[in-house]
Amino acid sequence: MLVRILVLLYLAGAPALAQTLCQPNASNGYRVRISIKTALGNQAYEWNENEMFLFRATMAFAMRRCYKTETYNVDNIIVCNQTLRVSFWFVVTSPENSTMLIPKADVEKAVSMSRHRINNAFLLTDRTLEFLGIHPTLAEPVNPDTPPWLIVFGVVIGAVFAGIIALLVSSLLQKRRKEKGMMEDGQDEEDMQVKGVENGNVLDGIYNRGFTDDDRFTKL
Amino acid sequence: MEDSKVGEERPKWNNKTEYLLTCIGFAVGVGNVWRFPYLCQIYGGGAFLIPYLIALVFQGLPLLYLELAIGQRLRMGSIGVWNSISPYLGGVGVASMVVSFCVSLFYNTIVAWVLWYLFNSFQEPLPWSQCPLNHNNTGYVEECVESTPVNYFWYRQTLNITPNMETSGSLQWWMVVSLATAWSIVYICFIRGIETIGKAVYITATFPYLVLTIFLVRALTLPGAYEGLIYLFTPDWEILKNPQVWLDAATQIFFSLSVAFGGLISFSSYNSQKNNCERDAVLVGVINSATSIYASIPIFAILGFKAHTNYVTCLNGNILALTNEFDISDMNITVENYEQWFDSLNGTHPSRVSDLNLKTCDLQTFLDQSASGTGLAFIVFTEAVISMPGSQVWAVLFFIMLFSLGLSSMFGNLEGILTPLHDLKLVPKWMPNELFTAIICLLSFLMALIFCLGSGNYWLEIFNSHVGSVPLLIIAFFEIIAVAHIYGIGRFSDDLEFMTGHRPNIFWKVCWLVISPLMLFVVLVAYVVAQAQTHHTYAAWNPDYVNFPDTEVLPYPDWVFAICVLLSSVPVISIPLVAIYRLVCCMSGRHSEDRLHNDPNPYANEVQSQKHVPVPIA
Numbered sequence: 001m002l003v004r005i006l007v008l009l010y011l012a013g014a015p016a017l018a019q020t021l022c023q024p025n026a027s028n029g030y031r032v033r034i035s036i037k038t039a040l041g042n043q044a045y046e047w048n049e050n051e052m053f054l055f056r057a058t059m060a061f062a063m064r065r066c067y068k069t070e071t072y073n074v075d076n077i078i079v080c081n082q083t084l085r086v087s088f089w090f091v092v093t094s095p096e097n098s099t100m101l102i103p104k105a106d107v108e109k110a111v112s113m114s115r116h117r118i119n120n121a122f123l124l125t126d127r128t129l130e131f132l133g134i135h136p137t138l139a140e141p142v143n144p145d146t147p148p149w150l151i152v153f154g155v156v157i158g159a160v161f162a163g164i165i166a167l168l169v170s171s172l173l174q175k176r177r178k179e180k181g182m183m184e185d186g187q188d189e190e191d192m193q194v195k196g197v198e199n200g201n202v203l204d205g206i207y208n209r210g211f212t213d214d215d216r217f218t219k220l
Numbered sequence: 221m222e223d224s225k226v227g228e229e230r231p232k233w234n235n236k237t238e239y240l241l242t243c244i245g246f247a248v249g250v251g252n253v254w255r256f257p258y259l260c261q262i263y264g265g266g267a268f269l270i271p272y273l274i275a276l277v278f279q280g281l282p283l284l285y286l287e288l289a290i291g292q293r294l295r296m297g298s299i300g301v302w303n304s305i306s307p308y309l310g311g312v313g314v315a316s317m318v319v320s321f322c323v324s325l326f327y328n329t330i331v332a333w334v335l336w337y338l339f340n341s342f343q344e345p346l347p348w349s350q351c352p353l354n355h356n357n358t359g360y361v362e363e364c365v366e367s368t369p370v371n372y373f374w375y376r377q378t379l380n381i382t383p384n385m386e387t388s389g390s391l392q393w394w395m396v397v398s399l400a401t402a403w404s405i406v407y408i409c410f411i412r413g414i415e416t417i418g419k420a421v422y423i424t425a426t427f428p429y430l431v432l433t434i435f436l437v438r439a440l441t442l443p444g445a446y447e448g449l450i451y452l453f454t455p456d457w458e459i460l461k462n463p464q465v466w467l468d469a470a471t472q473i474f475f476s477l478s479v480a481f482g483g484l485i486s487f488s489s490y491n492s493q494k495n496n497c498e499r500d501a502v503l504v505g506v507i508n509s510a511t512s513i514y515a516s517i518p519i520f521a522i523l524g525f526k527a528h529t530n531y532v533t534c535l536n537g538n539i540l541a542l543t544n545e546f547d548i549s550d551m552n553i554t555v556e557n558y559e560q561w562f563d564s565l566n567g568t569h570p571s572r573v574s575d576l577n578l579k580t581c582d583l584q585t586f587l588d589q590s591a592s593g594t595g596l597a598f599i600v601f602t603e604a605v606i607s608m609p610g611s612q613v614w615a616v617l618f619f620i621m622l623f624s625l626g627l628s629s630m631f632g633n634l635e636g637i638l639t640p641l642h643d644l645k646l647v648p649k650w651m652p653n654e655l656f657t658a659i660i661c662l663l664s665f666l667m668a669l670i671f672c673l674g675s676g677n678y679w680l681e682i683f684n685s686h687v688g689s690v691p692l693l694i695i696a697f698f699e700i701i702a703v704a705h706i707y708g709i710g711r712f713s714d715d716l717e718f719m720t721g722h723r724p725n726i727f728w729k730v731c732w733l734v735i736s737p738l739m740l741f742v743v744l745v746a747y748v749v750a751q752a753q754t755h756h757t758y759a760a761w762n763p764d765y766v767n768f769p770d771t772e773v774l775p776y777p778d779w780v781f782a783i784c785v786l787l788s789s790v791p792v793i794s795i796p797l798v799a800i801y802r803l804v805c806c807m808s809g810r811h812s813e814d815r816l817h818n819d820p821n822p823y824a825n826e827v828q829s830q831k832h833v834p835v836p837i838a
Contacts, residue, residue, distance in 0.1 A: 036550060037551035083547040084547060084548065085543065085544070148339075148342055148343045149336070149340045149343070152342050153339050153401065157400075157404065160401070164404070167408065168411070171652075
């Protein structure tokens, strides 16, 4: 009988006890803020009990992953003060002793370690799934071995120098050809001029009437 | 045929198109894109077009016509031309050459900056879109967080600017590399003189128009473009009562047309004499102004888009603060119903709302954040480009356009240096043209290394505002006085009749004789007075400044001020010096009087020979 009363008391008191463990501004609790519509727009899902269950399960996973010796369960994650925003507070209790809370720093370590997995479980990002007080790890900047601008610069300067050399060489060749050509041209011109004079005399000659065939007019 | 055996024939243009494109390319420069829209905006939009067009018609076109005509008639570079017109005014040509040299130094540095941004546009994500991490990867670089990533990329990663002018800093190797590229590209286009320039301008003079059209189409589809355009073009007629507007319109036209550099004279000297330069001048002038107006449309559409984006970001910040504070469901407050929510929340919980320190988001304030010059291109526009989908493409297009604009203007600048040197026969006979051009380019590159120091940007601003302003006005004033009054309008009209087939009409004559010199004189005096009155200060980027990210306003040190005065006066000092020198020569050597009066006689060029035939006074 006494045992039954004790069991009943325990069953009634446990959630109450859990509630007292999880309070807003609890020293060992974290506040979570979720912005589903901002992240997903038209494909936003509704936040309901099932999603909350997934959150608690994910947090238990994160704690297990970080502290491999202890087996955390969904019951170890207590959630309270859910608002329409969607935001809520959560605390983590130890698997051995359900009244003992895991210190803030340890929870933070677990969350930071599995942040990427937690985000992906909800299709959210560091910005839309906020753990207030835990700074998101900054993305590693992509540092290529050669800065990309050097590559573009190399291409451009290579083309320009190739062009300069090509133009200079072609100018030089053109000059050489002109000099050679001028020496030969000089002789050709003289020949042509001489020939021209000869031909010119004949072409420029005045028509000599003495050689016309006008016998028919004078034949009377 | 007669002078083909005398010496080298003067090079000539392959066809008229190349000549026109080169002149248009010289006149249309980066200023058309980043100075005119800014002026249009601050001076009451559409109303600014009135003083601008008046200045074009009464000051710009006559000067342009004059330079093209004398270059074509006398067939020499700027020094030779002014020596011909009057030996006492030979200094005008020397001044043109010195100004061209100084301007080409800093202008090509701007081209180098454009190249640097162009090289960096081939990355994903764009380097100016996010802050880099600091040393231990715990956060972002502080300087970047306090200002913006765009500002950080420009001031720190591009210029690596020093906090003030006294600190010179060191040579920034990446800037040196970009500058070398810029000068190499200029050299390759100049390698065979106008033969290669003529080919290059087919691209450099036409490509900007293509890009502007693409931007126009893209920009008009962006949200906020409409607001930007309305803001730009809404005329504020009251502004016309402010004399500063007229002064700025006149100076804008003057500097935009690139007269007084000597480059236009050189380009037209390669024409045949029987060319209608009147039509050319009107064409170049009108196209230049039309380009300015055409360019301001996409620029302002994009600036309107940027203002809209900033406004929405500001509002979203406020919305997030309100949503978090009052635990309202996500996305219940939107940009559209923000006002109602704010009013209701402020009514019920005023203290909590005021504690949030919400920013006031006003679209007009964002639209007012205008910029001109390098600020427009490298800060404002790059920020706008980040928000456009496909940012890399737009960034690449924009910087290639700026590069083409700058390169085609550099052609004119360099031509204003090379042709007078050739005509003065200062080039040794044994030196081929390619080598001489290379030497000039190398010399300019070495001198322009000043602008690659940490304090380079401050020096560039000094050069820009002192060399590229007052000396040009003085040179142009002497040019127009020389031709209209010393050479004589009658003789000039005869020359124009010989070249174009008809005498200039009364409009041109009145402009040359009275209106343009008067306008130039007034603008010159007003400009000098305005410069003298402004406190000699500069804006420095100092991360340790109390009000950072605002720029710190510092006064010029005395030695810098002395340099400013030198920069304004040394180019034009040759005008009085040469006049005095000739006077002294004239007084001391009476026997050379004939030579001075009659040689060089411009009419000796009628037979297209290069020799000056002294003709005794009959």
